[in-house]
Amino acid sequence: MKRIKIFDTTLRDGEQSPGCSMNLSEKIEMAKQLDKLGVDIIEAGFAIASPMDHKSVQAIASAVTNCTVASLARCTKGDIDAAWDAVKEANHPRIHVFLATSNIHMEYKLKMTREEVLQRITDMVGYARSKCADIEFSAEDASRSEWDFLAQCYSNAVAAGATTLNVPDTVGYSTPQEMADLITYLRANVTGIENVDISVHCHDDLGMAVANSLACIKAGATQVECTVNGIGERAGNASLEEIVMALHTRRDFYDAETNINTRQIYRSSKLLSNITGVPIPPSKAVVGANAFAHESGIHQHGVIANAQTYEIMNSTDVGIPQNTMVLGKHSGKHALREKLASMGYEISDQEMEKVFARFKILADKKKNITTADLEALVLHRHNANYETCQLVSHVVNAGDGVPNTSCVKLKRAGEELEEVAIGSGPLDASFKAINRMLGLDIKLDSFSLNAVTDGEDAIGEAVVKIEAPNGRRYTGTGLSTDIIESSIRAYVNGINKMMETTA
Ligand code: KIV
Numbered sequence: 001m002k003r004i005k006i007f008d009t010t011l012r013d014g015e016q017s018p019g020c021s022m023n024l025s026e027k028i029e030m031a032k033q034l035d036k037l038g039v040d041i042i043e044a045g046f047a048i049a050s051p052m053d054h055k056s057v058q059a060i061a062s063a064v065t066n067c068t069v070a071s072l073a074r075c076t077k078g079d080i081d082a083a084w085d086a087v088k089e090a091n092h093p094r095i096h097v098f099l100a101t102s103n104i105h106m107e108y109k110l111k112m113t114r115e116e117v118l119q120r121i122t123d124m125v126g127y128a129r130s131k132c133a134d135i136e137f138s139a140e141d142a143s144r145s146e147w148d149f150l151a152q153c154y155s156n157a158v159a160a161g162a163t164t165l166n167v168p169d170t171v172g173y174s175t176p177q178e179m180a181d182l183i184t185y186l187r188a189n190v191t192g193i194e195n196v197d198i199s200v201h202c203h204d205d206l207g208m209a210v211a212n213s214l215a216c217i218k219a220g221a222t223q224v225e226c227t228v229n230g231i232g233e234r235a236g237n238a239s240l241e242e243i244v245m246a247l248h249t250r251r252d253f254y255d256a257e258t259n260i261n262t263r264q265i266y267r268s269s270k271l272l273s274n275i276t277g278v279p280i281p282p283s284k285a286v287v288g289a290n291a292f293a294h295e296s297g298i299h300q301h302g303v304i305a306n307a308q309t310y311e312i313m314n315s316t317d318v319g320i321p322q323n324t325m326v327l328g329k330h331s332g333k334h335a336l337r338e339k340l341a342s343m344g345y346e347i348s349d350q351e352m353e354k355v356f357a358r359f360k361i362l363a364d365k366k367k368n369i370t371t372a373d374l375e376a377l378v379l380h381r382h383n384a385n386y387e388t389c390q391l392v393s394h395v396v397n398a399g400d401g402v403p404n405t406s407c408v409k410l411k412r413a414g415e416e417l418e419e420v421a422i423g424s425g426p427l428d429a430s431f432k433a434i435n436r437m438l439g440l441d442i443k444l445d446s447f448s449l450n451a452v453t454d455g456e457d458a459i460g461e462a463v464v465k466i467e468a469p470n471g472r473r474y475t476g477t478g479l480s481t482d483i484i485e486s487s488i489r490a491y492v493n494g495i496n497k498m499m500e501t502t503a
């Protein structure tokens with residue numbers, strides 16, 4: 001079987017997409033989960049982009065142990081120096097340099113001739129290689145480049161020391177057959193290609209990113225670039241979970257395997273969604289809430305008789321927990337820890353204290369605690385790290401034909417603050433009260449509420465996106481069986497994140 005390397009770019013190409021930005025601790029948490037998932041390479045960011053990007057690439061390089069950590073760099077010395085400085089402490093560092101090779105990019109964006117592009121590749125791949133043994137070269141917009149010129153670019157990159165050649169379908173324009181033909185052509189026409197990895201990086205503008213990536217694997221690619229939940233520029237990148245499960249489920253066809261621990265897929269997907277506040281669409285392949293649900297009677301009957309009638313994958317292979325009733329108000333810390341461990345969550349003693357405290361509050365309100373409830377508690381445990389302001393209490397008076405008022409009490413640095421406000425609804429009134437008491441001018445960008453489980457005592461998960469006066473956006477999340485409380489918690493969580501970055 002061929003071994004396919006998984007190059008995850010959730011923290012670089014994924015993080016570039018609207019609404020998906022993450023702060024430093026969120027990136028580190030995601031990177032550790034990707035390491036656990038078993039990806040081969042994490043593209044941690046674009047170090048030159050900002051001091052914050054540099055810092056987070058550096059922090060990820062020190063935080064992960066198994067996988068390679070890459071930073072993106074344009075073909076300039078400044079970018080390459082920044083990338084190397086950020087990844088050099090990693091156990092396995094990589095510099096990923098890129099330069100566009102399509103006529104349209106060279107003429108309008110780079111304003112460079114073919115000769116200049118070829119020379120720049122030689123010089124800058126060589127420069128990067130003088131610092132780091134693991135160099136990836138990407139020809140941006142490769143799929144719209146002229147094939148003979150592209151082959152010369154890649155040949156130069158190999159001669160200058162590149163160890164991986166990446167073939168991006170930057171604008172998601174190609175079809176599976178075209179991508180496969182391109183890989184076949186490059187394998188026959190790039191000097192030295194047999195000694196390096198061939199990678200593909202497909203965008204999903206026409207919904208073909210996963211199909212294109214798989215076609216390239218069939219044609220000889222040995223690395224795929226992808227993101228968790230398919231997040232990324234515009235319509236996104238190829239989705240990691242779909243590629244991995246396609247290779248896993250159709251081993252007979254692809255004759256290829258990855259290092260991914262498929263049982264960590266669902267957890268990775270949930271964590272990302274929880275951090276970014278971007279929900280997983282219900283019918284998303286592999287990780288969507290409906291991916292393993294059978295609604296029609298005929299299907300249900302078939303599945304009961306033999307699961308394989310309508311199921312090509314097992315939900316447990318992806319790590320989806322069975323949503324059973326597991327604990328109640330009399331369960332102790334030990335039982336909770338054991339249950340979380342069986343669900344694959346290892347959490348520190350300090351975090352356990354916080355999760356247990358929230359568990360007890362929940363168990364007082366809800367008779368049966370399910371795996372989905374526990375998962376929500378664990379995924380939200382990091383909210384407790386943002387404690388500049390804490391919600392103490394709230395009282396709302398809401399209805400039709402009466403003024404909607406809210407009285408919110410918060411604690412900040414040991415001091416209790418209280419404010420009352422009138423709004424167009426209970427949430428508007430609560431958010432106004434908080435803004436007024438903290439003297440902040442914050443705009444609510446978006447708000448959503450989802451039930452974590454079914455039933456009248458379901459936990460509601462609120463996600464708010466707020467905009468600070470400087471235009472920066474923050475995502476806050478909150479959990480409670482009371483939807484007003486979860487919304488206020490989410491708002492306060494967003495404000496705490498904002499205060500942490502501006503402190
Ligand atoms: O889409 C693209 O071309 C990229 C490159 C930088 C690899 O993200």
Ligand code: ZN
Pocket residue numbers: 013168170201203233
């Ligand atoms: Zn890309």
